[in-house]
Amino acid sequence: MSDFQSINEAINKKAGRKLGPSIVVSLSLIALVWFALVYRREVFAVVVAIAVLLGIREIVRAFNVRGIYISVVSLAAGAVALTYATWNGGAAGLAIATAIAIPLLLIQLLTKGPEGFVQSATATTFSLLYLPFLAGFLILLAKPSTGLERVMTFVVLVGCNDTFGYIVGVLFGKHPLVPAISPKKSWEGLIGSLVFTVIGGSLAFKYIMEMQWWIGAIVGLMIVFTATCGDLIESAMKRDLHLKDMGTLLPGHGGILDRLDSVLISAPALWLALELVKRWL
Template structure:
């Protein structure tokens, strides 16, 4: 037992997070996603909206630490509006809601005066696009009749990327991928995630989406690079405001944003890929 404890502690130290709580939280999130999609799919939109609101609060705390004060309640309201519009109106609803919310946020900043207006407006725009807009593509994945299959395929892709980048990096990682941004990430971890995410994507597209395996392989490559980019961008944001985690809500992960970072960038890419495939199939090209 002491040997197992020592091994676990060594893995935690190498990876920079606690392994067991991280696994339990991931399984809990997976269960919530599956239950929402397998019962009433609108519950998934509610789940995404709740995560976005929590993420907005975490970003607000991070910005406040460097004396940037974004309009928390206005962004929360905009987040709810964007998520609801996406579920009800699809990609058009998301686009129109974003186009309305952005100038509305700027107008609501005017009573604060001109001091730090550019800084606050820029941070508010970043929060709006980074969270509710990108998260809207998660809702778009779930909207069609096969929303369960689409989202679970996405979960498999992102999970393969995160899990095997983590394991490969812990076991054989030696060469940092982006040492100034995220020292724990390694080139070996990226290669490992690429190999296993391509395999996972191929299997998921064949058995879950009932589609060609090579489309899943392509989706796997796309997911690895978009998810890794999202992870690095959140790491850069945290380093700029000098915090380790965005929050403490999720044991083993940190905050909600620490769980959403890769998801937010991978979701639009997969949605676009699925749309291209669907239209190509409808036109007889595939």
């Protein structure tokens, strides 16, 4: 037992996070997603909307630390509208709702006057696109009758990337990938993500999606790229805003945004891949 504790403490020290709570939170989130999809797919859309609203709360606070104003009420209303439009109108609904929400949010900012308008307008537009717009693709994945299979395949892909990248990076990582942005992310961790996400994607596409395994391998490569970029984007945000984590809601992870970083960028990629497969294969 003492040997296990010493190993666990060494991993926690190198990773900068507690491994046990992180695993519990991850499994709980997977269980929540599975239950929502099995019970009613509309419930999953509500879960996504709640996660986005919590993320908006975090990102507004983060920008406020640097003196950048964002109306949390207006942005939250826009997020709810995008979620509703996506569930009812699909990709077209998401696009139209986003096109309407952006000018309305900018008009709302006019009430604050010209001081800091460019900063606030940029931060507001970024927040709308980064959170409710990208999260809308999770709803697009879940909407069809095969929504359970599609979303759980997505969970396998992102889970393999994050989990094995983390484990391999902690155990063997010696060469930083992008030290200026994320000092703990290593080339060894990236290789671990590549190997296991390709394997996980191949198995998920064959046994969950009932498609050719090689499609899953290709999609796995794509998800490693998008998930890694998503993680680096959020790391760059935190460094620019001088934050360690975007929040403290999830033990072992930080905030909602610290958990969604790879998910938000990867969801549109998987949705597009499945659309291409549906049309051409």
